[in-house]
Amino acid sequence: MQKYKVSFPHIANYWVPMKILFSEGLDVEYVVPPPITKRTLDLGSRYSPDYVCAPFKYCLGNYIETMEAGANTLVQAGGVCRLGYYGELHEQILRDLGYEVRFVNMARARFSKPLIIYNHFREINPHMSVKRIARILPVVLKMVECMDEIEDYMRKNIGFEVQNGSLAAVYEEFLTDISQVRTKRELRRAYNRCKKRLRRVPLNVPQHPLRVGIVGEYYTIMEPFSNHYIERELARMGVIIDRWMNITNSLRPSRKRDIRNRIKPYAKYHMGATSMYTIGKALEFAKRKYDGIIHVKSFGCTPEMDAMPALQNISSDHKIPILYFSFDTQTSDTGIQTRLEAFYDMMIMRNEAK
């Protein structure tokens, strides 16, 4: 019997818990996809329809790279926008290119229906043990939560490091640590150690630092390569970066009705995907008197495009500047750097004028 070598395209650092989920929970070998680079994007855009959004291209390119690295079973997750259809399209394109791989499309899985998820997992490994997955799944979910919490701390503090890169170094070690973790207790120990070390990193926080909230589309906001590392670039100018969107928050039992009530003056109907969260969080950042908001999306992302008029109204009602970015397959940072610098200058000048 051929050995299953499973892989899932990269998004941020979530490959660490993914690897544990697949290797420990499903008893299959997990191939960590090569990191996302320009080559990923080149491969992805070469074989993708031109007008499809950038996340599709990144995933396709990363599938090809991970097959080169030995994967023979590819997994695609579902999604709430066009993403839901991507699995099938990816599979077809890869088949047309002549790749013979197993493709497990979890687009139909619903987290509220454990049986369906179970059936999909069985598709990945028919010999899986329910006991194994039941033991590791809570650890993996908790791990994602810990990572999200630490990354949130990093975003808020990375701009004030006395020595550039010292927080990231602690975090890298944390990722190495947790790749060995198999129980919640081990996880808690690694998490506490990391927290303690993070708090020891010398910071130089000014009295009234600028605060910027980031909102936008699911993939582009989370995968730093696809947004040209704007969080890091902006933070380094000395800014607190706040971002709500991450895997933990997006998996939380939805409080959609809550959000809809709060944003009623700006949007009456649900516009799909992450658009309601985008509007809801932008409004919250505005009310909390942040200095600015950045909206990121992939070029042509319809739900986020629909959210923009609401953002413009929030911007003018609350006198908060919003910078809009649309990312496609361009790789030059120059224009992005110009806009970020100007945004920073503007926030400083607005504050001085107050």
Add this chain to the structure above:
Amino acid sequence: MRKAYLGIDIGSISTKGVIIDEDQALLAHDYLGTEGNPIGAVKRLLASIDEQLDHARYKVVAVGTTGSARKLIGAMNGAAMVKNEITAHAIGTVSLYPDVKTILEIGGQDSKIILIDNGVVVDYAMNTLCASGTGAFLSSQAHRLGVKVDRFGEIALRSKSPTRIAARCTVFAESDLIHKAQIGHSQEDIIAGLCRSVVSNYLNNVGKGKAIRPPLVFQGGVSKNVGVVRAFEEATGYPVTVDANSHLIGALGTAILAKKSKSETPFSFQITDINFTTKGMECQQCSNHCEVICIYRDNELVDAWGNRCERGAVRP
């Protein structure tokens, strides 16, 4: 000896430079083509303003750069201030027109809108992904019509019924323009239509969702085109001010910022005799292949950039 400040704005199409004194009065200025060679263009620029400056009375003590080659030229000149063009334009304009509320700017490759309230930038936007409706587009269409681009404005003003030309995208506009010419629209109507399409493209893209309030100041290379100025006035319903030196505002802004930086080192025009070269190389440490640019002064490495991570770092 009085202090003077040099500001250089190196855009994709043109290179602009000014020298101002401590009261921001213009002592020297020039405007020339970048021609794809920013270092060469700046050397020519410096040679020209070197001649204009009264060296017996003034000494340049700080340099500011802006525009898309600001970093390169900043490294070359040891600039005290390297500033993005949005901030530079805002600072320059406000110094001349303290009441301005909206700055419209259309340059060679990009266009932007800057909203000002009480002399402070409160919002801005810049074209993304597409260069339609910019100076480069107008130049290429002028070439197609066999007209010099600097005559575009006066020809456009002669038109009684401007031709409708698609504004959404350069490619659509161009094919629309060709078809209209082929079915017999007059040249002046087409040119006037083109000016209108640039304006409606600008207002629909860059200006989308922004409250345009008077006074309006229009700058960048395209502001020299009276046809576009007229089209802006018609579309917004407000008078549009174009400064006689509207092409120099970015350079002026960065010179003012260099002055404000209070970081002073004597600047020598001898720099034009020094040999500056750049070398691009692809980092081979991973499959990202970052394009690292190294700047050499007389074969000595002075600066490098373009690497995403430490592994690709090149240090002087």
